[in-house]
Amino acid sequence: MMAIDVLAARLRARIGAERVLTDRQQLRTYECDGLAHYKVIPALVVLAGSEEDVATAVRECAAAKVPFVARGSGTGLSGGALPHADGVLIVTSQLREIIDLRPEDERAVVQPGVINLQVTKAATPHGYYYAPDPSSQQICSIGGNVAENSGGAHCLKYGFTTNHVTGLRVVAPDGEVVRLGGMAPDTPGYDLLGAFVGSEGTLGIATEVTVKLTRLPETVRTLLAAFDSTDHAGAATSAIIAAGVVPAAIEMMDALSIEAAESAVHCNYPAGAGAVLIVELDGPVTEVEAQFGAVTRLCEEAGAFELRVAADDQERQLIWRGRKSAFAAVGRISPDYIVQDGVIPRTALPVVLRRINEVAGEHGVRVANVFHAGDGNLHPLVLFDDAVPGEAERAEAVSGAILDLCIEHGGSITGEHGVGVDKARYMPRMFSDADLETMHLVRCAFDPDNLANPGKVFPTPRLCGERPGSRKHAAFDGVEVF
Amino acid sequence: MSALDDLAVKAGDDDVVGGVPARLVAAPASTEEAAALIAASADLNVVIRGGGTKIEWGTPPRDLDLIIDTRRLTGVVEHAAGDLITVVRAGTPMAELHALPGQQLALDAPATATAGGTVAANASGPRRLRYGTARDLLIGITVVRPDGTITKAGGKVVKNVAGYDLGKLYTGSFGTLGLITECVFRLHPVPATAFFVRAAAPPGSAARILAGQFAASALEVHAVPGADPEIAVLLEGAADRSAEVAHLLDGEVSDEPPPWWGVTPPGTVLVKLTGVLSQVPALVATAVGAGATVTGSAGAGVLYAGFTGDPHGRVELLRAAAVRAGGHAVVLTAPDDVRDTLDMWGPVPGLALMRRVKDQFDPAHRFAPGRFAGGI
Ligand SMILES: Cc1cc2nc3c(=O)[nH]c(=O)nc-3n(C[C@H](O)[C@H](O)[C@H](O)COP(=O)(O)OP(=O)(O)OC[C@H]3O[C@@H](n4cnc5c(N)ncnc54)[C@H](O)[C@@H]3O)c2cc1C
Ligand SMILES: Cc1cc2nc3c(=O)[nH]c(=O)nc-3n(C[C@H](O)[C@H](O)[C@H](O)COP(=O)(O)OP(=O)(O)OC[C@H]3O[C@@H](n4cnc5c(N)ncnc54)[C@H](O)[C@@H]3O)c2cc1C
Numbered sequence: 025m026m027a028i029d030v031l032a033a034r035l036r037a038r039i040g041a042e043r044v045l046t047d048r049q050q051l052r053t054y055e056c057d058g059l060a061h062y063k064v065i066p067a068l069v070v071l072a073g074s075e076e077d078v079a080t081a082v083r084e085c086a087a088a089k090v091p092f093v094a095r096g097s098g099t100g101l102s103g104g105a106l107p108h109a110d111g112v113l114i115v116t117s118q119l120r121e122i123i124d125l126r127p128e129d130e131r132a133v134v135q136p137g138v139i140n141l142q143v144t145k146a147a148t149p150h151g152y153y154y155a156p157d158p159s160s161q162q163i164c165s166i167g168g169n170v171a172e173n174s175g176g177a178h179c180l181k182y183g184f185t186t187n188h189v190t191g192l193r194v195v196a197p198d199g200e201v202v203r204l205g206g207m208a209p210d211t212p213g214y215d216l217l218g219a220f221v222g223s224e225g226t227l228g229i230a231t232e233v234t235v236k237l238t239r240l241p242e243t244v245r246t247l248l249a250a251f252d253s254t255d256h257a258g259a260a261t262s263a264i265i266a267a268g269v270v271p272a273a274i275e276m277m278d279a280l281s282i283e284a285a286e287s288a289v290h291c292n293y294p295a296g297a298g299a300v301l302i303v304e305l306d307g308p309v310t311e312v313e314a315q316f317g318a319v320t321r322l323c324e325e326a327g328a329f330e331l332r333v334a335a336d337d338q339e340r341q342l343i344w345r346g347r348k349s350a351f352a353a354v355g356r357i358s359p360d361y362i363v364q365d366g367v368i369p370r371t372a373l374p375v376v377l378r379r380i381n382e383v384a385g386e387h388g389v390r391v392a393n394v395f396h397a398g399d400g401n402l403h404p405l406v407l408f409d410d411a412v413p414g415e416a417e418r419a420e421a422v423s424g425a426i427l428d429l430c431i432e433h434g435g436s437i438t439g440e441h442g443v444g445v446d447k448a449r450y451m452p453r454m455f456s457d458a459d460l461e462t463m464h465l466v467r468c469a470f471d472p473d474n475l476a477n478p479g480k481v482f483p484t485p486r487l488c489g490e491r492p493g494s495r496k497h498a499a500f501d502g503v504e505v506f
Numbered sequence: 507m508s509a510l511d512d513l514a515v516k517a518g519d520d521d522v523v524g525g526v527p528a529r530l531v532a533a534p535a536s537t538e539e540a541a542a543l544i545a546a547s548a549d550l551n552v553v554i555r556g557g558g559t560k561i562e563w564g565t566p567p568r569d570l571d572l573i574i575d576t577r578r579l580t581g582v583v584e585h586a587a588g589d590l591i592t593v594v595r596a597g598t599p600m601a602e603l604h605a606l607p608g609q610q611l612a613l614d615a616p617a618t619a620t621a622g623g624t625v626a627a628n629a630s631g632p633r634r635l636r637y638g639t640a641r642d643l644l645i646g647i648t649v650v651r652p653d654g655t656i657t658k659a660g661g662k663v664v665k666n667v668a669g670y671d672l673g674k675l676y677t678g679s680f681g682t683l684g685l686i687t688e689c690v691f692r693l694h695p696v697p698a699t700a701f702f703v704r705a706a707a708p709p710g711s712a713a714r715i716l717a718g719q720f721a722a723s724a725l726e727v728h729a730v731p732g733a734d735p736e737i738a739v740l741l742e743g744a745a746d747r748s749a750e751v752a753h754l755l756d757g758e759v760s761d762e763p764p765p766w767w768g769v770t771p772p773g774t775v776l777v778k779l780t781g782v783l784s785q786v787p788a789l790v791a792t793a794v795g796a797g798a799t800v801t802g803s804a805g806a807g808v809l810y811a812g813f814t815g816d817p818h819g820r821v822e823l824l825r826a827a828a829v830r831a832g833g834h835a836v837v838l839t840a841p842d843d844v845r846d847t848l849d850m851w852g853p854v855p856g857l858a859l860m861r862r863v864k865d866q867f868d869p870a871h872r873f874a875p876g877r878f879a880g881g882i
Binding site for chain 1: 586587588591628630638639641649656657661669673674675678683694720721746778780783808831832852854855856857860862865878879880
């Protein structure tokens with residue numbers, strides 16, 4: 025029998041045949057995540073029904089030295105949950121129980137497969153919610169959020185997943201179940217919890233997540249401001265921040281993304297806008313009212329030609345609908361597109377947006393911009409038609425050039441979608457060899473055999489156990505130079 | 507001449523850490539100089555010293571040859587006001603960061619503490635309720651590893667998920683994983699107004715503030731054996747919600763904090779207690795019952811207990827209470843003659859993994875040997 029067949033037999037015996045998939049047709053369901061142009065059929069899929077199932081599967085993989093990949097809802101946009109052809113895909117999406125809801129302690133303990141929005145739905149009757157809100161919140165899992173350190177429109181004010189997770193139970197790559205952090209803050213010792221969040225499944229599998237619950241704000245005010253150009257909208261953003269206001273969200277859309285949203289969901293944004301800003305403030309009524317006045321004035325001063333204030337929750341939903349549907353909507357104006365995810369310092373917005381347009385023009389492709397303006401997280405959508413020869417390559421070139429622009433301006437190659445398999449090759453543009461090696465030291469501490477999601481995040485896997493410094497001496501023709 | 511010969515001078519009488527005297531002291535002035543120094547001192551045991559305000563925290567080093575002092579590694583490298591970030595060298599006193607025009611690094615660290623020490627110790631004060639701790643405000647870091655390699659993590663933008671978030675790992679690592687030489691912090695605007703509401707009220711009344719719509723920036727309790735417990739709330743922002751809070755707690759509004767605000771309680775023994783919010787009143791009661799003065803954040807579940815006298819039974823009592831509250835009790839400081847007999851850190855989850863991390867970064871265990879949790 026092949027090694028994988030032996031493994032399958034052992035897993036069937038230990039966690040039940042119905043949880044172990046080997047049928048090629050069934051395996052195909054899992055061949056990609058939200059980034060569909062990478063596809064790999066896994067050798068085996070385990071549908072975990074408990075933490076014990078996850079631990080058993082990982083232990084068996086460790087014993088057989090077979091790689092494993094965790095998968096939550098599969099909505100990732102960097103190919104993080106792309107299976108390994110000779111490995112086991114461990115799916116946590118059936119682990120959907122909210123184990124403990126403790127509003128009095130501002131905590132909830134949930135299984136990793138729980139959908140992000142479900143936490144908020146459970147907490148809302150008690151006056152609380154779960155603050156990190158990726159646009160995919162109706163479908164993505166908390167485990168996936170932890171692995172990607174997901175953010176959302178509101179993280180300018182409220183932070184990212186890492187600021188809202190206080191405890192984890194993790195199946196380490198040797199199959200051992202480890203507790204990191206807990207209910208209370210500041211667990212003594214190294215902040216391994218902080219290192220695990222955002223590690224994209226390369227340090228183990230989260231099987232229980234303790235999250236902070238945030239008090240629902242007393243009031244929320246939402247404003248839509250239309251400008252002639254992204255430059256003016258960018259100036260308004262800077263003015264708001266400079267005035268000392270920290271809005272719950274500031275989102276920007278350019279003309280092309282407005283056009284896309286219009287054709288998809290008829291959000292009825294102001295006609296002729298070169299850019300719109302959505303600004304949301306939340307908090308105590310008196311404070312929000314005072315700041316809302318300031319924001320309105322600053323938008324007008326920056327050249328807003330139309331301002332709309334949501335009068336009720338329904339109008340607020342309408343304002344957000346255009347923004348939230350933008351990614352999907354672009355499919356209506358272009359047969360294919362790449363969603364890029366890069367970050368720049370907020371003050372570089374005008375110059376970088378202009379350069380993106382120039383680069384796009386030089387390559388003959390269109391770019392729609394929809395993004396988190398408050399924290400400089402760009403989501404350029406590079407439009408192309410795969411049926412036109414050469415267009416996909418040109419779009420890819422523009423997409424890469426955008427990342428270079430982000431790095432050039434002191435930013436990052438990813439703000440929320442992660443490195444995954446998609447951006448591993450860009451890591452050396454942002455980090456030196458020594459920086460990557462240092463990350464790898466952590467990897468080696470958790471996973472010396474390189475079994476947890478190999479091939480992701482790091483451009484070139486290194487051997488663990490090799491002592492740092494031992495390759496400092498260059499070798500020339502067999503002669504060591506000291 | 508090696509960087510060690512260049513930089514190191516003979517230690518003086520004050521160059522002692524946790525009762526252990528050092529042989530040498532060196533103060534590099536740049537990241538590169540620090541890297542050369544660390545590479546050249548490969549067989550020496552090292553403890554790093556910033557402002558020295560917390561150098562007594564933690565267990566004494568097993569062995570100490572060299573103190574690396576960050577007093578020359580200073581200066582604000584960049585303050586990008588429009589991006590709400592600053593880049594500072596590790597030895598920069600927090601006083602300089604408290605004085606940034608119109609903006610603040612929202613940590614309550616004392617003026618003489620250094621930026622690097624503040625990160626390495628990850629202590630926290632009252633405003634953590636609103637702004638988080640050093641861990642949340644640090645967005646980029648430069649570190650010289652124990653093998654002399656210069657390495658960076660994070661960057662200059664708030665939103666960044668490229669690679670591992672190693673800034674978190676260094677935060678609170680007490681100099682055991684390398685020398686922090688530069689930090690990038692997220693800043694916040696200085697609020698237009700700030701009011702304190704002070705009341706004689708039991709810690710349990712904090713729950714009413716948390717459940718209300720006050721968006722407090724800090725919510726502190728203070729309890730001294732034999733006196734009425736107090737509570738104080740910091741409210742920042744454009745609007746003044748302080749009258750409402752004062753009414754609710756039957757307290758007084760002031761633009762000055764109470765004298766105990768953000769001050770670690772007196773005593774020769776200092777213990778940090780953590781627990782879930784609903785257990786804060788019980789934790790305070792246990793500590794006060796054991797004769798400790800308690801100050802801390804009822805909104806975050808982090809308390810400091812100070813007392814004088816034999817710590818043994820009391821630390822066990824406090825630790826049991828903290829564990830019941832879902833948290834931990836860590837002895838931050840204690841007299842030299844009892845330290846060795848105390849379990850300062852208590853049980854630490856994930857210790858085996860932490861040891862493996864230390865082995866990877868510092869295989870010879872020469873950085874702050876024995877000072878950290880589990881004897882790391
Ligand atoms: C329309 C759309 C909008 C989106 N908007 C946002 C957004 O606003 N912000 C944002 O941050 N992201 C966004 N995303 C990306 C995606 O939703 C997030 O990355 C999400 O966190 C992935 O969760 P998932 O459960 O689908 O994880 P998956 O895609 O299944 O997995 C993602 C990664 O996590 C690992 N993983 C999964 N579960 C675990 C576990 N239990 N333990 C350890 N590792 C695990 C996987 O190995 C993989 O590396 C969007 C995606 C789509 C399709
Ligand atoms: C009343 C009070 C309130 C406080 N409130 C806060 C608060 O709100 N927020 C907060 O963050 N802190 C707070 N602190 C703690 C304060 O920040 C500490 O004094 C500070 O963390 C230590 O800085 P230092 O420069 O004096 O470091 P030191 O005392 O010199 O060193 C502290 C530790 O860090 C290590 N270290 C120092 N520099 C480096 C470096 N460059 N690289 C690696 N390791 C290093 C040392 O080896 C030592 O283990 C408070 C302290 C007090 C007394």
